[in-house]
Amino acid sequence: MWHRETGELWAFVPLSSLPLRFWVNVIKNPQFVFDIHKSSITDACLSVVAQTFMDSCSTSEHRLGKDSPSNKLLYAKDIPNYKSWVERYYRDITKMASISDQDMDAYLVEQSRLHASDFNVLSALSELYFYVTKYRQEVLSALDRDASCRKHKLRQKLEQIIGLVSSNS
Structure with a gap:
């Protein structure tokens, strides 16, 4: 994927950096965001969901066999479809117009003002x-x-x- 402003080739870094750094952590650890207790059964289920999410965002192909973990086999048929969704998502992002720093600053200031009383x-x-x-x-x-x-x-x-x-x- 080409980075618009620098002209550098990003070797699918966008496909893995956001999901691995943020969303997988939120999926695996909802207690970081919500005031909840996570049981061991819930933890196991969330681990499967997180692994499926990571596999969907991965650029490498996973070869499955009889020794593959059951959590990988569970969603194996769905992963190609999920991968196409992820690829389309990033393709659509690259087609979007960039916003200026001033517009971003104005948006953040407005959001801060709108939610000032929420704190x-x-x-x-x-x-x-x-x-x-x-x-x-x-x-x-x-x-x-x-x-x-x-x-x-x-x-x-x-x-x-x-x-x-x-x-x-």
Whole structure:
């Protein structure tokens, strides 16, 4: 696939980079996005779906035989059809007109404005507190190592906040 602006040949990097870096991770780990518990059965099912997705985005042909894992055999007949969908998707993207940086910036600013009230500050603070208490020693050590953090006494301030929150809960 040719990159429009640089004129370089991308050896199907677009076919695998987005799915492997983002979507497969979201499929395999929905708890990263949603507040859910993932059972072992759900995990196994999601692994099959993720593997099928990866196979659909792969540029290499998979040879199946009697020793192939059952999860690969399950969707083997469907993979060629899925591959054609993926190829058409990227082909359609390459045909689209590029948008300018200014248009992208304007769109992001507008989206930020539209969803400014959607941010739940208390939920974000709760998640930060959970993270800080889970990795307390690592965070405090990192604050000790950084000269700017020491100058602003961030370790002491964070310990004070942890103490206040834990005494109130």
